[in-house]
Amino acid sequence: MNLENNDELEQFKNYMHERFDELERDSRGTAWDFVGLSVSLDYLASLTKIKVKTKEKVRWQSGREYFTLFINNFFPGAYSQFTYRNGSNDLPEQMYCILRCGLAHAFSLYGEPGGHGRTGSIMIGHGEGNLIPAQKAPPRDDSVILNFIPFINDVRTALDSLIEAARSDSQLKDRMLKRIRAKPPLQLILE
Template sequence: MDISIYQSWINDRIEELRTAQRIKLEIDRLNGSAWDFVLMGCLVDIISRINYNNLNSSLKRTSKLFDDRLPQYREAFYNIPKRINDVPEQIYMVMRCGLVHSLSLVPDKNVIDRKPYKDHWRKGSLLLTHRGNHLQMRTRRYNGHLIDACQLDYSTMLEDMQSALDAIFQDAEHDTALSAHIEKFVSENPTLGFVSSIPQDT
């Protein structure tokens, strides 16, 4: 199997997300849409699975993706209510467990209450925007308490995901184990396709 075909396919999907931003009016782009970050959560999950799959935890796979490919996400530190650099885990909790699963910024209670997830769950930890200042910490009042929130800019994060994906496929050119892993992932998760025409009798 030629994994470059899959690389081209997923690159085309990312280009669709870029195009969706370009065709918006400026005010609409700046105000953004919750669906942008729902799709971002999906993209993070897919790339984390392509990057490494020998982990039985989707949280650990997400952490490893950022540690391996996007270490700048570890450079942002929360100081309130405690000093910790877990932006990748916040992305997992908010985007994947919250937005993707429930179209909410709050994950299901069975996730929040379960280890190791509950160690990383904090309300209001991310500010999802289309207005720049990516990975900047903002101290704000939330439910009567001061907290730190990390601001994520959609377009910047999208380009970061593209960079991570490019690095994975570049490594796969020389890493036979990674190449075989990607082949297995694609064979088990066939790509979406479009039917050029639907028979009239269906």
């Protein structure tokens, strides 16, 4: 076991927890809280991206692939098991389309035109509880409400689960550290 690599993982984990603490402390009850959290979630998910073989070529996983796998593998099971009232069981994909592609990349809660994101499939708020099916008619289709504090706590849980997985999977650890060193988040620099 390379203690130095585990120290770097611990340093990264502590750094990210400090950022989540800042987001929570500085929360003003606006959409900006979710923008910062969505960007952080996208970064964490990107650390798990791998090359996959399809037919005759090897390619990197698409954002949709690695993001939804990250949600399914590292978030509490309620996310992958959530079923909308319309019967859809695709919350991880909706999180990709609405939070990552919509909010983090386009500053909107609308999914990409022609994509798989359903406008109104995710509503954001600052109440209590999480993964709450909307009680009132959503803008379109069925909807789930993600409230900031429970959601940021679930992102913290996902970070901890990711770090634990990396401690026992040397390939994941190496990929993560290579990515963190190449593109450190904001002011974190691992030497």
